[in-house]
Amino acid sequence: MKVVELVEVTKVYELPRGSIKALDNVSASIEVGEFISVMGPSGSGKTTLLNIIGCLDMPTSGRVVIGGENINGLGDDQLTKIRRDKIGFVFQQFNLIPTLTALENIEYPMILKGLNGHEERGKELLRSVGLDEQLGENKPNELSGGEQQRVAVARALANDPDIILADEPTGNLDTKTSKDIMGLLKATNERGKTIIVVTHDPLVASYTKRTFKLVDGRVDRVGVFA
Numbered sequence: 001m002k003v004v005e006l007v008e009v010t011k012v013y014e015l016p017r018g019s020i021k022a023l024d025n026v027s028a029s030i031e032v033g034e035f036i037s038v039m040g041p042s043g044s045g046k047t048t049l050l051n052i053i054g055c056l057d058m059p060t061s062g063r064v065v066i067g068g069e070n071i072n073g074l075g076d077d078q079l080t081k082i083r084r085d086k087i088g089f090v091f092q093q094f095n096l097i098p099t100l101t102a103l104e105n106i107e108y109p110m111i112l113k114g115l116n117g118h119e120e121r122g123k124e125l126l127r128s129v130g131l132d133e134q135l136g137e138n139k140p141n142e143l144s145g146g147e148q149q150r151v152a153v154a155r156a157l158a159n160d161p162d163i164i165l166a167d168e169p170t171g172n173l174d175t176k177t178s179k180d181i182m183g184l185l186k187a188t189n190e191r192g193k194t195i196i197v198v199t200h201d202p203l204v205a206s207y208t209k210r211t212f213k214l215v216d217g218r219v220d221r222v223g224v225f226a
């Protein structure tokens with residue numbers, strides 16, 4: 001079953017000095033439970049692609065179907081609901097809320113969704129990413145980069161989304177911590193979740209089963225490159 005379907009997706013950014021085609025007629029189909037990496041040079045459109053799949057951005061043209069739902073033409077409320085319920089995001093710069101503790105950051109998406117038992121589940125998630133309860137009391141700036149990224153992964157898993165999108169999740173981390181984070185994503189994938197990870201790192205790509213290579217906004221090659 002398909003979880004993501006892109007049909008001739010183009011994204012053009014209009015700037016005063018001209019327009020930039022960040023994605024150029026990209027078609028791709030991703031099955032439930034796949035583990036995919038997206039590689040390609042800086043500026044090739046990787047983040048743009050992830051943001052469109054994550055309903056954070058809309059294509060200029062082309063069709064985007066997420067979990068069987070055509071997202072073209074949906075309003076902000078409907079897109080917000082899809083993001084909240086179906087998608088977990090892990091950002092390169094962690095994007096944790098600085099005024100909340102680690103545990104509160106993990107609980108936050110569950111609170112937005114109105115779930116009960118968010119504190120218990122938050123603590124479970126904290127443990128599942130290898131952090132003890134004590135660290136849950138720390139604010140993001142009192143955590144190492146690797147710990148912050150673990151919190152970000154736990155937060156992405158909070159609402160049990162079907163799709164996890166990770167943009168350079170190990171970009172700022174040392175090799176050992178990168179392997180730990182990829183191990184967490186691998187275990188999540190083995191529980192049936194679809195994962196798409198943008199990376200420059202062949203080590204990260206080696207965890208995935210299929211790699212999309214983007215060049216100048218086009219899918220240059222699809223295959224196993226690692």
Ligand SMILES: Nc1ncnc2c1ncn2[C@@H]1O[C@H](COP(=O)(O)OP(=O)(O)OP(=O)(O)O)[C@@H](O)[C@H]1O
Nearest residue numbers: 013015020021022041042043044045046047048049
């Ligand atoms: N909001 C925006 N407004 C205008 N142009 C943008 C915007 N976002 C991205 N671009 C342009 O679109 C192209 C693709 O950008 P994108 O961020 O998707 O690249 P990337 O592959 O993620 O690069 P990197 O590896 O450096 O993160 C680039 O030329 C970039 O300058």
Ligand SMILES: [Mg+2]
Nearest residue numbers: 046047048167
């Ligand atoms: Mg990027």
